[in-house]
Amino acid sequence: MIRSAPSRGLFVALCLALTSGLSACGQGSSDKAETEVTAGDYERGPHRGRMLRDGDFALEVTIYEEGPEPLFRLYPYINDKPVDPRQVQATIALARTGPKTDRFTFTSENDYLTGPGVVAEPHSFDVTVTATHAGRQHRWAYASYEGRTTIAADAARAGGVTVERVGPATLGESLALTGRVEIKPEGQSEVHARYPGRVMALNVELGTLVSRGQVIARVESSESLQTYAITAPISGMILAKNVNVGSITGGGEPMLMIGDPTQLHAEFLLYPRDAERVRAGQPIMVRSLAGDYTINGRIEAVLPSADLTSQVLIAHVHLSHQGGIWRPGLGVSGEVQVASTPAPLAVRTRALQPFRDFTVVYARFGTTYEVRMLELGRRTPEWTEVLGGIEPGTEYVVDGAFLIRADVEKSGASHDH
Structure with missing residues (x-):
């Protein structure tokens, strides 16, 4: 995992430039210089959206998130006064990491233009907006990132960041x-006297290690008064000792117990x-x-x-x-696996991290790391089923994910548009 010592190299500040690099390309305005502002410092319109200006024409870009799914809404203006949206044609292209580009063509509705598709999470992309009004075309491009950071490859390796690819797995319950x-029972043996008599010698104590066939005691037979040897039936350790020298043995209780550790x-x-x-x-x-x-x-x-x-x-x-x-x-x-079922798509459970109201993993694209909001299914200590939110084969962070999260939070990549 990433250590605190190399944090300066590891936690590379994300140059988010949620910039309004508003490169106006409209007719009659080609001499307008590109405007750059710092993250979150762009002009906001009456609907709290991002204001894009080109001469006297302006377009306010918002993402409406109060319905079941987030949707684009665009509000056009001339000299800061609302324009009938039926007089405006607009498109938006969202270039995502992957690479993948989402495209939207807008139609008028009430006092705004609406897109036909959902703005999928994460709301992190390079945005290109085009709009045509009264025969003039306007174009803007800017970056709008969230949950994204950049870490040099050597810093990630030094910090112990590891990745795997999203794919199928077997979920064990x-x-x-x-x-x-x-x-084990076969590793234990009781030592009994063959004939009842008095213990004359005892060569072992509790914990003594003995070898199979080793003489461990001598007993004088009560009948013949002859002394005979008692040998160890197995190799092992003396675990129980029920007699001493002078004891009478030969009943039902064993003299000694040997166990093989x-x-x-x-x-x-x-x-x-x-x-x-x-x-x-x-x-x-x-x-x-x-x-x-x-x-x-x-x-x-x-x-x-x-x-x-x-x-x-x-x-x-x-x-x-x-x-x-x-x-x-x-x-x-012990942890016994009592059932197992296949999952078409799964990630390591330890890779999961919280982000806003979502559970995410951090996808890796070269030196760029970005959240992927997941729809999750079954979960085990090792694997979690993924129902949506990430493409099969995508590399994601397994070890060191919480440190990627810390770097994202440090960078200030916010949910903003």
Whole structure:
């Protein structure tokens, strides 16, 4: 992600020039110099729109946003007095990043000219306006940007900005589980005396590591009074010790319990509301409670718990040893994928950012970044379905998106026309 240290290079101020580069090209006014004003400093008309002037003719450009969709409305004037819109022919071309150009041809309605199409979000474009009145043509060009900034490629790379292309994805519905690490049954073994007798020697303590076949105790038989050796049936660690030297053994309780700490699995509790959705074979991500370690696996088996009255089931997931990062008895969390459906178009959920009243991603075009207002569908922690607002194949920012947003806000690219 972008660090604060290189912020001067990263947060390059957007030269928005919401300029009214009003290059009047009308007949009889070719000698009129192009007028440039700073962002937001242009002249506003009676309807709070942008005033475009060429001699005594003027055109006020507004976007009417009080209806279901934003539409252009143009108000013509001669010497600042309203003109019958039926006497004016007008067109607007909006050059967007992409590249893409939207074109509008206007017709008269009431006291204004109206465009036939919706002005799609974002309202960020280079605008060309032409109008004809009384046989004279007028032309203006200006920039009107919002949610746009420019960042040099090396600054973006240094800041950790990454991009992907919008495309299809598989949305997995997941279920959160809790459990803990346990030694597998096949990794545990009880140590019993073959014949009842007195423990004469005990060579291990709790936590001692032993090897299969190693002598770990000696017992004197109560019948023959002969001493025989007790060996470890498996390699592992002494987990339980129920006798000491001098103890009588040979009953039902084992002398020792050995567990192999390399043979582990996670046991997750499945309560009735979740048990019906979890099946053997489903993918699951297991995470340590501290969040430092994760492993992707599959549900091996779903078994009833020892407490039959609780109606709790237990899901087993194999854990590889991985150098001892998983330790018996420690808690773990799990995220099991219980369903998956394809989405024709999706973006990474972590790429989503707020912008005005919209949820957006930042599309990248070279060194230019610009918002794309999205219509969203289903959402998972990894993917979010896109129903509209961005073209398939468009590059968008995944990592570092919140810093692109900060640069946009710093630049002052506003919703203005």
